[in-house]
Amino acid sequence: MKLYNTGSRKVEDFTPLKKDKISFYSCGPTVYDKPTIGNWASFIRYDILSRALRMDGYELDWIMNITDVGHLVSDADEGEDKLEKTARRESKTAWQIAEHYSRYFIDGLDYFNISIPKKNIVRATDYIDQQIELVKKLESGGHTYETSDGVYFDSTTFADYGKMARLDLSGQKGGARVGLGEKKHATDFALWKFSPKDKKRDMEWDSPWGKGFPGWHLECSAIALSELGETIDIHAGGIEHIPVHHTNEIAQSESATHKILAKFWVHNNHLQIDGQKISKSLGNGYTLEDLSSKGFNGLDFRMFVLGSNYRNESNFTWEILTEAKQKRIELQAAADLRYQTKGKLKADLQKLKRDITEAFDDNLNTSLAMSVLNSFVQSVSNGFDYDENEFMNFLDWLDNLLGLELLDSKDITAGQMELIKERNLARQDKDWARADRIRGELLKESIALKDTDEETLWYRTN
RNA sequence: GGCGCGGUGGCCGAGGAGUUAGGCAGCGGUCUGCAAAACCGUUUACGCCGGUGCGAAUCCGGUCCGUGCCUCCA
Numbered sequence: 001m002k003l004y005n006t007g008s009r010k011v012e013d014f015t016p017l018k019k020d021k022i023s024f025y026s027c028g029p030t031v032y033d034k035p036t037i038g039n040w041a042s043f044i045r046y047d048i049l050s051r052a053l054r055m056d057g058y059e060l061d062w063i064m065n066i067t068d069v070g071h072l073v074s075d076a077d078e079g080e081d082k083l084e085k086t087a088r089r090e091s092k093t094a095w096q097i098a099e100h101y102s103r104y105f106i107d108g109l110d111y112f113n114i115s116i117p118k119k120n121i122v123r124a125t126d127y128i129d130q131q132i133e134l135v136k137k138l139e140s141g142g143h144t145y146e147t148s149d150g151v152y153f154d155s156t157t158f159a160d161y162g163k164m165a166r167l168d169l170s171g172q173k174g175g176a177r178v179g180l181g182e183k184k185h186a187t188d189f190a191l192w193k194f195s196p197k198d199k200k201r202d203m204e205w206d207s208p209w210g211k212g213f214p215g216w217h218l219e220c221s222a223i224a225l226s227e228l229g230e231t232i233d234i235h236a237g238g239i240e241h242i243p244v245h246h247t248n249e250i251a252q253s254e255s256a257t258h259k260i261l262a263k264f265w266v267h268n269n270h271l272q273i274d275g276q277k278i279s280k281s282l283g284n285g286y287t288l289e290d291l292s293s294k295g296f297n298g299l300d301f302r303m304f305v306l307g308s309n310y311r312n313e314s315n316f317t318w319e320i321l322t323e324a325k326q327k328r329i330e331l332q333a334a335a336d337l338r339y340q341t342k343g344k345l346k347a348d349l350q351k352l353k354r355d356i357t358e359a360f361d362d363n364l365n366t367s368l369a370m371s372v373l374n375s376f377v378q379s380v381s382n383g384f385d386y387d388e389n390e391f392m393n394f395l396d397w398l399d400n401l402l403g404l405e406l407l408d409s410k411d412i413t414a415g416q417m418e419l420i421k422e423r424n425l426a427r428q429d430k431d432w433a434r435a436d437r438i439r440g441e442l443l444k445e446s447i448a449l450k451d452t453d454e455e456t457l458w459y460r461t462n
Numbered sequence: 463g464g465c466g467c468g469g470u471g472g473c474c475g476a477g478g479a480g481u482u483a484g485g486c487a488g489c490g491g492u493c494u495g496c497a498a499a500a501c502c503g504u505u506u507a508c509g510c511c512g513g514u515g516c517g518a519a520u521c522c523g524g525u526c527c528g529u530g531c532c533u534c535c536a
Contacts, residue, residue, distance in 0.1 A: 243531045371484040
């Protein structure tokens with residue numbers, strides 16, 4: 001497989017560190033609120049990468065973190081972090097908020113059919129000891145200093161600081177809008193933050209430096225290190241993490257281990273809504289519930305995500321999602337042909353499989369793969385001549401790759417089958433009223449019919 | 463202001479120096495009890511301005527627009 005590596009800014013051949021077993025880390029959500037469909041699109045893209053790797057025969061160790069220890073809000077809200085702020089708003093503790101939204105997130109993974117094993121989703125607060133250990137290691141290596149509010153990483157002690165992001169450190173200093181405070185350099189960052197002296201936080205822990213909580217970047221380094229080892233195959237995340245979060249992760253991990261943190265860095269671009277960025281003020285931060293209330297399901301959204309490629313900025317509108325839903329229904333209709341009478345048309349499933357594989361292996365060119373698949377779906381829409389085993393194997397393979405649950409669809413019931421027969425008798429008698437009435441009945445059960453020259457085919461409309 | 467990424471027809475999007483991507487939507491037709499589908503035909507695009515080529519959507523420069531980060535941030 002070829003993958004774009006942010007480290008080299010090139011598409012490279014992917015080769016695993018260890019044969020057949022890949023370590024894969026992706027940045028998860030901060031659980032102080034519901035993820036937007038933009039966040040979900042990212043998680044679906046990580047899932048697509050994981051499925052493509054499994055298609056190529058690799059076993060996968062995929063870890064995703066949940067950031068359940070709060071972080072400061074962007075506009076310096078008196079040191080109050082997102083979790084604690086939400087907690088106050090909802091009159092709960094930060095722990096309750098984190099638990100609530102963690103559960104919500106995990107339910108959402110099922111909704112979108114994201115294939116990460118539940119045990120591989122880990123919480124930052126379960127790794128406090130490991131995070132403290134990492135800071136100790138950095139301290140003894142001479143990479144830290146203490147200020148009145150925390151322990152900081154001295155970015156000048158890591159020679160390659162900002163290398164992946166290609167940061168121009170001198171330029172950054174010039175453009176800095178905020179004073180350094182007690183920090184020695186603009187790019188230094190907190191490893192451990194002290195609890196405010198006058199306030200009791202919901203979330204705080206003892207440490208050798210005093211009561212407090214871990215810095216923002218620390219959890220990913222500590223979790224990756226303890227779950228996947230010093231060097232991992234692939235680290236994935238959103239494009240916005242390149243300059244700060246991943247830059248700092250690399251600095252602290254590599255300073256501690258003296259090993260490369262990740263061989264491949266995969267960053268996915270953002271989703272826009274109606275051509276604009278997702279923001280609370282625009283009110284376009286749609287959630288999973290918004291999809292459902294408009295009659296869409298998680299698989300429709302997954303189909304939408306598959307239609308574009310992860311490195312491009314993509315645009316979401318309800319109209320485009322409607323198209324995606326339509327395509328998913330047509331694909332499902334093709335899959336449901338396995339229950340129905342064969343047609344005469346020949347189709348080369350092996351070539352189709354090769355073409356789809358090739359597109360996925362080419363830096364996850366999912367939109368190309370979907371257009372190839374779509375051409376097939378069009379061509380067989382009136383049935384085709386297939387070998388049962390070959391078709392089933394193909395569908396099974398495709399389902400594992402796309403995660404669209406194509407094989408979950410059951411055959412129609414004996415009663416529904418009987419209705420189709422009755423309708424065809426009515427058609428023979430030219431009793432059109434009766435034929436249309438039966439068609440209407442089936443449609444109420446989400447079964448639509450199309451009459452070809454030879455027979456009547458059905459497909460599901462949901 | 464600094465450092466990045468991107469701009470393809472009504473829409474989604476692939477490709478990436480010469481050869482019609484594909485799909486959706488549209489229009490005309492074949493077919494059809496109706497519907498749906500299918501099939502045939504049809505609409506030739508790469509933000510703008512320059513440059514280098516026999517030839518540029520594709521390379522180079524500039525510019526405009528969008529977007530990410532530079533804020534103790536996922």
